[in-house]
Amino acid sequence: MVKLENREALKNLRNSLQTKFQESKKKLISLCAGSGCGAYGTTKVHEKLMAELAEQGLENEVEVKLSGCHGFCEKGPIMVIHPEGIFYPQVQEQHIPEIVEHTVKNGELVKSLIFKDPATKKKITHEKDVPFYKLQKRIIFGNNGIIDPTNIQDYLSVGGYAALEKALFDMSPEKIIDEVKESGLRGRGGGGFSTGIKWASCRKHEGERYVICNADEGDPGAYMDRSLLEGNPHSVLEGMIIGAFAIGSNEGYVYVRHEYPLAVKNFSMALESARELGLLGKNILGIGFDFDIFISRGGGAFVCGESTALMASLEGNPGLPRAKYIHTVEKGFRQNPSLLNNVETWANVPVIVNNGADWYASIGTEGSKGTKIFSLVGKVMNTGLVEVPMGTSLRTIIFDIGGGILKKKKFKAVQTGGPSGGCIPEKHLDLGIDFDELTKVGSMMGSGGMIVMDQDTCMVDISRYFIEFLKDESCGQCNPCREGLKQMLDVLNRICEGNGREGDIELLEELGGMLQKFSLCGLGTSAPNPVLSTIRYFRDEYVAHIKDKKCQAGVCKPLFYYEIDPELCNGCTLCAKRCPEEAITGKKKEPHELNQDKCIKCGICYEVCKFNAVAIR
Amino acid sequence: MEHFVEIDWQKVDEIIEKYNGNREALLMIMQDISDIYNYVPPDVVPVLVNKLGVRESLVYRVATFYKTISLEPRGKYIVNVCTGTACHVRGADKIMDALEEHLNIKEGQTTDDLLFTLQGVRCVGCCASGPVITVNQKTHGGLDRASALETVKFYDQCVS
Numbered sequence: 001m002v003k004l005e006n007r008e009a010l011k012n013l014r015n016s017l018q019t020k021f022q023e024s025k026k027k028l029i030s031l032c033a034g035s036g037c038g039a040y041g042t043t044k045v046h047e048k049l050m051a052e053l054a055e056q057g058l059e060n061e062v063e064v065k066l067s068g069c070h071g072f073c074e075k076g077p078i079m080v081i082h083p084e085g086i087f088y089p090q091v092q093e094q095h096i097p098e099i100v101e102h103t104v105k106n107g108e109l110v111k112s113l114i115f116k117d118p119a120t121k122k123k124i125t126h127e128k129d130v131p132f133y134k135l136q137k138r139i140i141f142g143n144n145g146i147i148d149p150t151n152i153q154d155y156l157s158v159g160g161y162a163a164l165e166k167a168l169f170d171m172s173p174e175k176i177i178d179e180v181k182e183s184g185l186r187g188r189g190g191g192g193f194s195t196g197i198k199w200a201s202c203r204k205h206e207g208e209r210y211v212i213c214n215a216d217e218g219d220p221g222a223y224m225d226r227s228l229l230e231g232n233p234h235s236v237l238e239g240m241i242i243g244a245f246a247i248g249s250n251e252g253y254v255y256v257r258h259e260y261p262l263a264v265k266n267f268s269m270a271l272e273s274a275r276e277l278g279l280l281g282k283n284i285l286g287i288g289f290d291f292d293i294f295i296s297r298g299g300g301a302f303v304c305g306e307s308t309a310l311m312a313s314l315e316g317n318p319g320l321p322r323a324k325y326i327h328t329v330e331k332g333f334r335q336n337p338s339l340l341n342n343v344e345t346w347a348n349v350p351v352i353v354n355n356g357a358d359w360y361a362s363i364g365t366e367g368s369k370g371t372k373i374f375s376l377v378g379k380v381m382n383t384g385l386v387e388v389p390m391g392t393s394l395r396t397i398i399f400d401i402g403g404g405i406l407k408k409k410k411f412k413a414v415q416t417g418g419p420s421g422g423c424i425p426e427k428h429l430d431l432g433i434d435f436d437e438l439t440k441v442g443s444m445m446g447s448g449g450m451i452v453m454d455q456d457t458c459m460v461d462i463s464r465y466f467i468e469f470l471k472d473e474s475c476g477q478c479n480p481c482r483e484g485l486k487q488m489l490d491v492l493n494r495i496c497e498g499n500g501r502e503g504d505i506e507l508l509e510e511l512g513g514m515l516q517k518f519s520l521c522g523l524g525t526s527a528p529n530p531v532l533s534t535i536r537y538f539r540d541e542y543v544a545h546i547k548d549k550k551c552q553a554g555v556c557k558p559l560f561y562y563e564i565d566p567e568l569c570n571g572c573t574l575c576a577k578r579c580p581e582e583a584i585t586g587k588k589k590e591p592h593e594l595n596q597d598k599c600i601k602c603g604i605c606y607e608v609c610k611f612n613a614v615a616i617r
Numbered sequence: 618m619e620h621f622v623e624i625d626w627q628k629v630d631e632i633i634e635k636y637n638g639n640r641e642a643l644l645m646i647m648q649d650i651s652d653i654y655n656y657v658p659p660d661v662v663p664v665l666v667n668k669l670g671v672r673e674s675l676v677y678r679v680a681t682f683y684k685t686i687s688l689e690p691r692g693k694y695i696v697n698v699c700t701g702t703a704c705h706v707r708g709a710d711k712i713m714d715a716l717e718e719h720l721n722i723k724e725g726q727t728t729d730d731l732l733f734t735l736q737g738v739r740c741v742g743c744c745a746s747g748p749v750i751t752v753n754q755k756t757h758g759g760l761d762r763a764s765a766l767e768t769v770k771f772y773d774q775c776v777s
């Protein structure tokens with residue numbers, strides 16, 4: 001690739017690639033190579049596809065693209081055949097000959113592979129008609145399924161780096177910052193702070209300024225940042241270059257988790273090719289602006305997502321947060337003014353610059369503009385990444401896009417905001433979610449994790465789970481968090497073990513209040529949220545655990561037992577065959593019996609019985 | 618049991634070189650070393666102290682602070698069971714139980730033959746495919762007890 005020396009060169013290259021892309025009549029197979037699909041075997045499918053195409057002499061007529069995450073990872077590996085947009089989920093090696101023979105060669109559908117909507121049982125042939133996608137608005141995530149993330153030309157062919165061009169040549173740094181401010185964009189990493197205001201305040205401070213991308217993605221259950229870095233790294237990169245130009249910075253860092261090897265790889269490639277084209281490095285596009293970005297890999301510590309800890313970690317030290325009397329926009333990385341934004345925040349920047357603040361601000365709610373990518377996971381039918389305008393209701397996301405709860409079970413709660421978020425019960429399902437509404441009901445936006453829980457999830461166990469997680473992740477620097485979390489965990493453990501005492505709920509509330517007030521960093525101050533929100537909405541469950549010694553969800557082993565309901569059991573024998581302890585006996589077609597003394601409460605019988613005959617008591 | 622590894626000092630030098638001996642890269646250097654030996658052999662520590670010009674205490678503080686670094690030998694195959702929230706509600710603990718039983722070790726331990734290390738990790742970013750485990754860098758999704766055991770047994774066969 002030739003280095004682009006000026007605006008004209010960039011414009012010409014982009015225009016020619018865009019035209020080529022739009023006019024291409026070639027069949028295009030887009031196969032998802034994101035991490036989710038990878039876990040279901042994309043590599044093998046790809047190898048087989050290439051071999052089959054070669055064998056049929058089609059390798060020059062069909063283009064195969066390994067794309068990033070399409071969002072519907074649960075149904076991976078995902079294949080979409082363009083121009084028609086034919087959608088094949090869960091493609092395996094053995095399906096390839098049929099696909100090539102029928103769909104690629106003759107334009108016919110392979111009936112057995114067509115997607116069947118699990119909610120309506122309807123067959124759906126085109127990607128755009130799949131309910132999971134239909135109700136989404138994918139302004140950030142949309143190109144993921146179309147482009148090859150390792151090829152910068154692909155990004156240019158969908159209009160990439162047009163925003164950078166506009167920002168560098170048609171806007172002043174002040175104008176860019178104003179535009180971001182007016183767009184109403186708020187940080188997607190958790191706090192929801194106004195991005196424009198943060199930029200303006202960083203620009204004000206003198207020193208060697210840095211721009212940093214927070215790709216630590218500590219929130220377990222959320223993976224939109226991973227998917228953006230893997231699937232559309234240039235969109236994040238473009239945002240960062242614009243940010244650097246706006247605040248006057250020459251050096252940037254991406255702090256990404258070591259556990260995300262593909263994100264590291266794809267982003268590194270993006271950096272290389274941007275350097276080759278002259279979009280990074282010295283004298284970018286001939287305007288005398290120097291900027292480059294480096295990758296730093298984190299080491300699996302949740303607290304390193306916190307801004308001051310992240311910067312300590314970037315400096316090669318243990319990631320310990322510090323008190324923020326002085327903000328990082330003034331003194332951050334290497335004691336210099338540092339602008340930290342989340343991956344998704346950065347990816348919003350080119351969209352805002354391209355379309356203008358007014359357009360952007362027309363999407364969303366009064367206080368939260370634009371779209372948000374949620375990671376819809378847990379006990380929901382369609383799991384994956386969902387991008388919707390701010391203000392979309394939880395019900396729409398979980399039931400219309402997500403297709404409702406798995407196995408027709410009953411919805412209990414949805415957990416948002418990561419380990420320090422809260423659990424939202426059914427009565428708030430019609431809530432239009434944005435930063436402020438989520439806070440009002442005792443949860444928060446966090447980075448957009450949305451974990452759906454059903455009747456089999458115990459709310460006491462879930463809050464115990466989060467407190468255990470946070471206790472492990474606490475850096476231990478300050479007393480309230482270190483000792484407080486340990487105390488809270490002790491109390492929750494004893495409740496789950498059946499030794500809960502009168503007054504334990506109040507004790508948890510008191511400890512929680514102390515953590516909120518006196519912890520040094522955001523980890524400690526928000527840590528009690530899962531406990532407090534479950535006490536607020538599911539107090540009954542706590543009481544049942546403490547007073548009646550019962551766990552109705554069948555999770556806390558000392559607090560329940562399984563029993564076979566003779567009325568419902570038809571003696572199919574399945575449970576008896578599967579029980580690892582031979583605890584179930586009975587004759588075929590007669591009600592079975594479960595021997596409590598032998599049972600280890602592994603739950604296999606409960607899962608396998610198709611007649612709901614295994615009951616939790 | 619004592620374990621000795623033959624350290625390839627030239628490789629270690631190359632890694633340090635790759636980061637221009639920058640002390641800010643201490644963690645990444647240790648991660649790269651870890652990628653070769655599955656842990657950071659303590660013999661490497663004085664070399665890091667020397668070449669990066671950092672204190673020994675810093676090396677140990679960094680090595681113990683971050684979960685991706687271990688100063689103890691780990692197995693040839695590092696099995697990470699995701700215990701992140703999405704996997705947790707879909708039964709990750711049952712997978713951990715099954716693997717603990719199969720490998721006859723507890724979470725965080727390594728088998729005596731140094732073949733497997735079993736760890737819990739907080740999320741590997743494949744949450745829609747949960748429950749998920751990773752073996753070294755490869756991710757396996759949509760698991761239940763049986764398929765998780767099968768996956769691990771597969772690696773077992775790879776060596777025997």
Ligand SMILES: Cc1cc2nc3c(=O)[nH]c(=O)nc-3n(C[C@H](O)[C@H](O)[C@H](O)COP(=O)(O)O)c2cc1C
Nearest residue numbers: 187188189214217218305306307341342345522523
């Ligand atoms: C304990 C803790 C963990 C955090 N983890 C992350 C994270 O993984 N990713 C992220 O972008 N922000 C995380 N944050 C928020 C960051 O501190 C910071 O607010 C954010 O990266 C700023 O970017 P934004 O304004 O674009 O959201 C975390 C905060 C705390 C207190």
Ligand code: SF4
Nearest residue numbers: 476477478481521524
């Ligand atoms: S609140 Fe917790 S994580 Fe934050 S500094 Fe204190 S001990 Fe460390």
Ligand code: SF4
Nearest residue numbers: 579599600602603605
């Ligand atoms: S819970 Fe497990 S051990 Fe108990 S009866 Fe059912 S299958 Fe057997």
Ligand code: SF4
Nearest residue numbers: 569570572573575609
């Ligand atoms: S699986 Fe259900 S119906 Fe069949 S024998 Fe067991 S309890 Fe009865």
Ligand code: FES
Nearest residue numbers: 034037069070073
């Ligand atoms: S990884 Fe393929 S759809 Fe998400």
Ligand code: FES
Nearest residue numbers: 699701704743744
């Ligand atoms: S919660 Fe298991 S991969 Fe994210």
